[in-house]
Amino acid sequence: MCGMQNDLKRLREEVLGTDVCTACGTCVNLCPNIISIEDRIAVLADCQIASGNCYRYCPRTIPDPRIAEALCGDVGYGGPVGNYSNYLIARSRLSGKHSFFQYGGTVTALLVEAMRQGLIDYAVVTKAVGNFPHPAIVKNEEEIISAGGSKYALSPTNKEVNRACTAGSGKIGVVALPCQATGLRKKQLQPREDGVEKASVSLIIGLFCTWALSQAGWRALLNRHVGSRFVKAMDIPPPPANIMVIDVGGERKTIPLDEVGKHVRPGCKVCLDMTAENADISIGMVEGKAGWNTVITRTEQGASMLESAVGAGIIETGSLDQKAWDHLREASLNKKEQALKEAEARAKRLPYYERIIKLGKKIRDEDKNGTER
Numbered sequence: 001m002c003g004m005q006n007d008l009k010r011l012r013e014e015v016l017g018t019d020v021c022t023a024c025g026t027c028v029n030l031c032p033n034i035i036s037i038e039d040r041i042a043v044l045a046d047c048q049i050a051s052g053n054c055y056r057y058c059p060r061t062i063p064d065p066r067i068a069e070a071l072c073g074d075v076g077y078g079g080p081v082g083n084y085s086n087y088l089i090a091r092s093r094l095s096g097k098h099s100f101f102q103y104g105g106t107v108t109a110l111l112v113e114a115m116r117q118g119l120i121d122y123a124v125v126t127k128a129v130g131n132f133p134h135p136a137i138v139k140n141e142e143e144i145i146s147a148g149g150s151k152y153a154l155s156p157t158n159k160e161v162n163r164a165c166t167a168g169s170g171k172i173g174v175v176a177l178p179c180q181a182t183g184l185r186k187k188q189l190q191p192r193e194d195g196v197e198k199a200s201v202s203l204i205i206g207l208f209c210t211w212a213l214s215q216a217g218w219r220a221l222l223n224r225h226v227g228s229r230f231v232k233a234m235d236i237p238p239p240p241a242n243i244m245v246i247d248v249g250g251e252r253k254t255i256p257l258d259e260v261g262k263h264v265r266p267g268c269k270v271c272l273d274m275t276a277e278n279a280d281i282s283i284g285m286v287e288g289k290a291g292w293n294t295v296i297t298r299t300e301q302g303a304s305m306l307e308s309a310v311g312a313g314i315i316e317t318g319s320l321d322q323k324a325w326d327h328l329r330e331a332s333l334n335k336k337e338q339a340l341k342e343a344e345a346r347a348k349r350l351p352y353y354e355r356i357i358k359l360g361k362k363i364r365d366e367d368k369n370g371t372e373r
């Protein structure tokens with residue numbers, strides 16, 4: 001029996017066929033045997049070649065000890081928001097284009113600048129097709145800008161990254177949810193050795209994320225509240241609003257979060273990562289300051305990209321006040337705690353649960369001892 005057959009079997013037993021799978025797409029398009037339909041991942045056939053990349057790259061499998069130390073989020077603990085070099089607020093100054101950004105447009109502006117600088121040749125973003133999210137490879141500024149705005153249902157971004165890696169050559173920038181950023185970082189740290197991939201990921205822009213909806217759940221919400229009308233934008237205002245807001249052609253619809261919460265993917269409930277701890281740069285909202293983003297720089301790549309965008313005048317920055325920073329760290333720790341409780345309650349003997357419960361001991365010890373990070 002070849003190694004991959006074992007690894008594909010392990011992936012199915014430990015993640016893919018369980019409620020731990022995040023549908024990140026990292027295992028799709030590495031070979032013809034794993035496919036995705038919306039956010040459902042399926043195995044078509046047993047594998048016949050000896051290559052365990054699907055298992056090695058999946059964010060929820062046991063990582064190779066040689067790379068585990070370099071990873072935070074669901075893999076290791078680097079403090080409440082992971083390892084970072086700086087934090088601040090930012091917003092886009094891209095002008096002259098008709099565009100919609102979720103908050104400050106920092107994600108879009110950074111990708112545009114990365115392309116202008118030649119740091120990336122193309123990008124993988126999430127577009128809306130009808131009212132549903134689809135990962136897409138984009139090759140110019142217009143296409144990057146047209147992908148602006150958050151879609152709160154999950155789509156398997158990393159399957160498109162895998163396709164881009166084999167279809168072309170050059171450098172790729174990716175806008176990724178935290179689980180997707182972890183899959184990409186695992187891939188970056190353990191490049192394929194079979195020479196199939198000519199392109200590689202050189203910039204990971206991570207989004208903050210508390211949860212994502214299943215596409216079936218999103219469809220149910222749309223059917224109930226929106227029908228077939230086109231969703232222009234959607235948002236989750238910070239607590240205590242407790243609603244999802246949907247803009248349908250200028251009309252504002254609200255859905256209670258209690259109802260929305262029923263459609264959150266099960267894998268999200270055991271997710272320890274709110275701030276995309278394995279990205280180069282992580283971006284979210286700023287509570288109480290509309291039109292701006294919170295930005296956490298983590299790697300040299302992320303910091304120099306931001307510096308370059310500020311230098312070029314397409315991003316404006318400011319400082320994040322201490323209260324907002326403390327609140328973000330608290331919210332991030334809270335997500336970790338909720339995920340740990342859920343993993344303990346599920347009490348299933350899956351390696352992922354065992355691994356994060358073990359990690360949770362470290363998190364709780366450090367938190368109790370007030371270790372500053």
Ligand SMILES: Cc1cc2nc3c(=O)[nH]c(=O)nc-3n(C[C@H](O)[C@H](O)[C@H](O)COP(=O)(O)OP(=O)(O)OC[C@H]3O[C@@H](n4cnc5c(N)ncnc54)[C@H](O)[C@@H]3O)c2cc1C
Nearest residue numbers: 101102103104105106107108125126149151209210284285
């Ligand atoms: C499922 C989800 C949950 C989120 N939860 C939080 C949260 O709890 N707290 C918080 O502060 N921020 C959260 N965000 C991030 C926030 O909504 C914004 O994406 C972020 O602040 C960047 O804003 P921006 O104005 O720079 O984005 P823009 O410049 O408008 O760019 C948005 C980018 O997001 C990408 N994108 C859209 N939908 C998806 C998706 N489903 N998967 C992957 N990429 C996508 C697009 O490709 C685009 O490049 C979440 C985002 C998503 C998609």
Ligand code: SF4
Nearest residue numbers: 021022024025027058
């Ligand atoms: S790589 Fe992603 S989509 Fe594939 S099994 Fe792992 S979590 Fe699920």
Ligand code: SF4
Nearest residue numbers: 178179209212268271
């Ligand atoms: S909550 Fe975690 S698992 Fe779910 S989409 Fe966000 S990062 Fe991925």
